[in-house]
Amino acid sequence: MAHAPKHKFQMTLIAPEKGMSEIFSKIAKKMRVNLQVVKGGELNAIETVQNLSPDSCDVILARRIVARHLHQHTAIPVISVELSTLDLLRILQPYVGHVRKITLFRTDSPLSGVNYVAHALRMEIHQCIYTTLEELKHKIRTLERDTDLVIGGILAYDLAVPLGFAAINIVDEEEIACRAINDAIEVARFQRKERQWNLRLETLMNTISEGVIVLDEYGTVRCSNPAAERLLNCSHASIQKKHILDVMPGLFTEKELVTHTALHARVHDMKGKTLVVNRVPIIFQKKVMGTVCTFSDARHIQQAADNLRKKVKSRGFTTRYTFDDIKTRSPRMQGIKELGKLYASTEASLILCGESGTGKEVFAQSIHAASPRKAGPFVAVNCAAIPEGLLESELFGYEEGAFTGARRQGKAGLFEIAHTGTLLLDEVSDLPLSLQGRLLRVLQEKELIRVGGTQIIPLDVRVICATSRDLSLQVEKGEFRADLFYRVNILSLTLPPLRERPEDIMTIATPFLLERLHRPPAANTLDEQLGPYLLGHSWPGNIRELRSIMERLVIVANCSENISHWGTLLSSVWTPSPSVSEPAESNHEPSLPHLTGKQPLHCSAALKDQLRTAERNIIESTLNFYGQDIGKATKALRISRMTLWRKLTRQ
Numbered sequence: 001m002a003h004a005p006k007h008k009f010q011m012t013l014i015a016p017e018k019g020m021s022e023i024f025s026k027i028a029k030k031m032r033v034n035l036q037v038v039k040g041g042e043l044n045a046i047e048t049v050q051n052l053s054p055d056s057c058d059v060i061l062a063r064r065i066v067a068r069h070l071h072q073h074t075a076i077p078v079i080s081v082e083l084s085t086l087d088l089l090r091i092l093q094p095y096v097g098h099v100r101k102i103t104l105f106r107t108d109s110p111l112s113g114v115n116y117v118a119h120a121l122r123m124e125i126h127q128c129i130y131t132t133l134e135e136l137k138h139k140i141r142t143l144e145r146d147t148d149l150v151i152g153g154i155l156a157y158d159l160a161v162p163l164g165f166a167a168i169n170i171v172d173e174e175e176i177a178c179r180a181i182n183d184a185i186e187v188a189r190f191q192r193k194e195r196q197w198n199l200r201l202e203t204l205m206n207t208i209s210e211g212v213i214v215l216d217e218y219g220t221v222r223c224s225n226p227a228a229e230r231l232l233n234c235s236h237a238s239i240q241k242k243h244i245l246d247v248m249p250g251l252f253t254e255k256e257l258v259t260h261t262a263l264h265a266r267v268h269d270m271k272g273k274t275l276v277v278n279r280v281p282i283i284f285q286k287k288v289m290g291t292v293c294t295f296s297d298a299r300h301i302q303q304a305a306d307n308l309r310k311k312v313k314s315r316g317f318t319t320r321y322t323f324d325d326i327k328t329r330s331p332r333m334q335g336i337k338e339l340g341k342l343y344a345s346t347e348a349s350l351i352l353c354g355e356s357g358t359g360k361e362v363f364a365q366s367i368h369a370a371s372p373r374k375a376g377p378f379v380a381v382n383c384a385a386i387p388e389g390l391l392e393s394e395l396f397g398y399e400e401g402a403f404t405g406a407r408r409q410g411k412a413g414l415f416e417i418a419h420t421g422t423l424l425l426d427e428v429s430d431l432p433l434s435l436q437g438r439l440l441r442v443l444q445e446k447e448l449i450r451v452g453g454t455q456i457i458p459l460d461v462r463v464i465c466a467t468s469r470d471l472s473l474q475v476e477k478g479e480f481r482a483d484l485f486y487r488v489n490i491l492s493l494t495l496p497p498l499r500e501r502p503e504d505i506m507t508i509a510t511p512f513l514l515e516r517l518h519r520p521p522a523a524n525t526l527d528e529q530l531g532p533y534l535l536g537h538s539w540p541g542n543i544r545e546l547r548s549i550m551e552r553l554v555i556v557a558n559c560s561e562n563i564s565h566w567g568t569l570l571s572s573v574w575t576p577s578p579s580v581s582e583p584a585e586s587n588h589e590p591s592l593p594h595l596t597g598k599q600p601l602h603c604s605a606a607l608k609d610q611l612r613t614a615e616r617n618i619i620e621s622t623l624n625f626y627g628q629d630i631g632k633a634t635k636a637l638r639i640s641r642m643t644l645w646r647k648l649t650r651q
Helices: 018-030 042-050 064-070 085-095 114-121 133-141 154-163 174-207 226-232 298-315 331-344 360-369 388-396 433-445 471-477 482-488 502-516 523-535 542-558 566-573 603-625 630-637 641-649
Strands: 010-015 034-039 059-063 078-081 101-107 124-130 149-152 167-169 211-216 221-224 263-270 273-284 287-297 350-353 378-382 422-426 447-449 456-458 462-467 491-494
Touching: 010 018, 010 042, 010 174, 018 034, 018 174, 034 042, 042 064, 059 064, 059 174, 064 078, 078 174, 085 114, 085 149, 085 174, 101 133, 114 124, 124 133, 133 154, 149 154, 154 167, 211 226, 226 287, 273 298, 287 298, 331 360, 331 491, 350 360, 360 378, 360 422, 360 462, 388 433, 433 447, 433 482, 471 482, 502 523, 502 542, 502 603, 523 566, 523 603, 523 630, 542 566, 603 630, 603 641, 630 641
Parallel strands: 010 034, 010 059, 059 078, 101 124, 101 149, 149 167, 350 462, 350 491, 378 422, 422 462
Antiparallel strands: 211 221, 211 287, 263 273, 273 287, 447 456
């Protein structure tokens, strides 16, 4: 017996006699099926089913001969109630040894497999086929008197019993009724699921903003939605069963209609509109069985793209850099980069320490881009750049009327904007003490209350802090709260200044120049000619200073016709600070600090030592840059091997 459905199925039974309706009603009640009984014959049944709709009836049940005719008059599934070979075996088994000769009356066609039942039960079963009532009466009257049992429907039963024959009415068999209702439940369940799926699909097609046209394997339109008809300026009926190339001439070639490859963003002009069309094949058993075409008005796509771009860019809540953008040959920096990737997979607070211009925000963006939060916003705020009076409302937001000049509808703070993403607090060391306590609470409780508000707003934000100062020293001086320091200093990365990783100077400078120069030379030319000039500088402004100098060089180089030596061109636009030594053996004397009358005369000896140290540093940096290749180093420094050796061994 089938399980009772969650929502009762609605069934209609066509019953020519009372006994059939009683048995089916009894079984339907047990199975919790709503059964409507219609009494009458075939003509009455046809009139009844024509008035039924799929909303009021899931399945129709009728005897075999009636069911056959009802199929032609309704779209509702019709289940035939009839005897099966198994039913016949079950009915006859109790009569084994008591009856030998049996006549089975059937309409239209014999029951298959009867001979196997007869052989198994050692009985003689004769099938008698009739098509009309008069034929049935005649066959029963002429039935041989040695027939032990008559089996058939209610008509055969009613005619055989008065003539003294033992008879069985198969419609009175509960097993047959039970099986028929079980079959009907399975069909109804399938039909209901299919109708629900079709309703979902129809709702989707009717509500989607894109135009959708479904084609069969021949390119004929089989389905379309209102958006497609609106974009094509045509009615539903006018495009159904038409070839797609008749509906949208020139959209595809005949070959493209049968290709297994999807086509995306095809631009097609039609009736004064520019449409962006996609084609996706429906593939079954490696054959294209149809195609789904979607298309949109190009103006709407452009407008949406512009709006999104303006919104995202104006708010600046996206990342521009990843770890791939951090180029380094420094083993120390490579280790820090790998540690940053490890930290990206965690949710813990992080402090980035380093001098100004060492790339702290680039690292923060890279960590966000490699984290599980990469789909969320990246919000950066410089705590030193916002006046103290505005910083609280910028960070935590405010409600309407919180202060004079506040927006009428209030404003979300940067913490709220960074929800599900990352918030970078740059120069966190400049955060006023009055706000440090509130920041600590937000970090601990992961919730905030806007300025002037009362509602608690939950947060899901990872906080990265950046500073160019020693926060532990500030804690000792009482300029930074110790509890906040311990809360944000769960993880830390210290980025070394450029002077501590000279091997990265040309790694940064050369690609920068090659990207921007109109007529870039070979990379090794830039390395050899600029390396000696750049490696000796201490770069107090770090990467920011280096990029600034390279930007200046690009401007001049792009305006120059012939460049004989890149080092000479650099010298014409850049005068290094006093900490810089010119390449050795050049025609220029090292730049020295101006002496004042207050300085002692013996200072000259100290200056000489400083110059020798600077010279030695330049030589060592150049050797490191060229991998200890003395030939390349002497060529770049424009000195001989003996001079190089003498300067390195001089005490």
